[in-house]
Amino acid sequence: MQLGGERRHELSNLLTIALANVEAMIDGLAEPTQARLEAVADAIRRAAELIHET
Amino acid sequence: MKPKRILVVEDEPEIAAVLREYLEREGLLVESCDRVSDALDVLARQAPDLILLDVTLKDGSGLDVLRAAALPESRIPTIMLTARSAEADRVLGLELGADDYVTKPFSPREVVARVRSVLRRTTEARSDKARAHSASVLRVGNLEIDRDFHEVRVDGYATKLTATEFKILSLLAEHPGEVFTRSHLLDSLNDTGEIYERTLDRHINNLRKKIERDPREPEHVLTVYGVGYKMSRP
Numbered sequence: 001m002q003l004g005g006e007r008r009h010e011l012s013n014l015l016t017i018a019l020a021n022v023e024a025m026i027d028g029l030a031e032p033t034q035a036r037l038e039a040v041a042d043a044i045r046r047a048a049e050l051i052h053e054t
Numbered sequence: 055m056k057p058k059r060i061l062v063v064e065d066e067p068e069i070a071a072v073l074r075e076y077l078e079r080e081g082l083l084v085e086s087c088d089r090v091s092d093a094l095d096v097l098a099r100q101a102p103d104l105i106l107l108d109v110t111l112k113d114g115s116g117l118d119v120l121r122a123a124a125l126p127e128s129r130i131p132t133i134m135l136t137a138r139s140a141e142a143d144r145v146l147g148l149e150l151g152a153d154d155y156v157t158k159p160f161s162p163r164e165v166v167a168r169v170r171s172v173l174r175r176t177t178e179a180r181s182d183k184a185r186a187h188s189a190s191v192l193r194v195g196n197l198e199i200d201r202d203f204h205e206v207r208v209d210g211y212a213t214k215l216t217a218t219e220f221k222i223l224s225l226l227a228e229h230p231g232e233v234f235t236r237s238h239l240l241d242s243l244n245d246t247g248e249i250y251e252r253t254l255d256r257h258i259n260n261l262r263k264k265i266e267r268d269p270r271e272p273e274h275v276l277t278v279y280g281v282g283y284k285m286s287r288p
Contacts, residue, residue, distance in 0.1 A: 009110050012137045013066045015159035020072035023161055029075050039068065 124151030
């Protein structure tokens with residue numbers, strides 16, 4: 001599987017969003033609010049879509 | 055100590071927001087923007103202490119920001135945020151003067167650790183430089199003799215001295231209170247043999263006109279009658 005440059009950039013960003021938000025909650029910097037958890041789920045979902053599109 | 059200012063250049067708002075939370079917890083001031091043009095505006099307005107720079111931006115390449123940040127007169131420490139695959143950008147960025155990089159997907163903890171490390175390195179390097187420089191500045195009363203820049207400041211204002219006047223003043227100021235005979239001064243100054251005893255007095259007079267409040271009542275370069283000259287003790 002080869003991901004194009006643009007798509008790879010997008011995928012990296014989505015994973016960074018997911019990881020950064022989860023770490024912020026682990027580190028006590030962010031409350032595990034509904035909105036925060038939705039943002040993580042959304043980033044993972046969009047990342048999965050990108051992979052399927054390839 | 056003044057809090058350090060960090061400029062985050064990142065076009066993904068959610069990433070920028072989490073980075074801000076982490077950096078602010080470290081007591082850092084965070085400013086963020088998502089375009090090359092805005093980043094260049096910030097640099098022109100007030101240089102931050104460090105830049106976190108996404109290399110792939112919507113309106114162009116973050117490397118253009120890096121080029122501006124790495125100019126020798128500003129030399130702002132920069133950490134690149136790049137995709138793991140973007141090796142060419144990373145190499146070019148490091149060659150352009152980036153201090154470090156973090157690959158996406160990154161953990162914000164890692165970014166914070168690298169920010170701290172780069173800030174520590176640059177602060178230490180700067181204070182070493184400042185210390186080395188201040189050792190080369192002699193202060194006597196309202197005079198500052200800057201041997202690195204070959205400049206003398208009177209009450210903070212730069213004054214133009216000739217090379218000979220500068221040498222005389224530095225020599226005397228390095229040993230305040232010590233009397234230099236005319237022949238000792240001439241020996242120390244005369245690499246080329248062009249200064250004679252009678253011209254030495256003229257150099258001293260000219261020097262006094264430039265650095266003394268009242269050249270007829272000198273406070274710095276004092277005449278020791280029948281012997282020579284000395285610098286007053288501060």
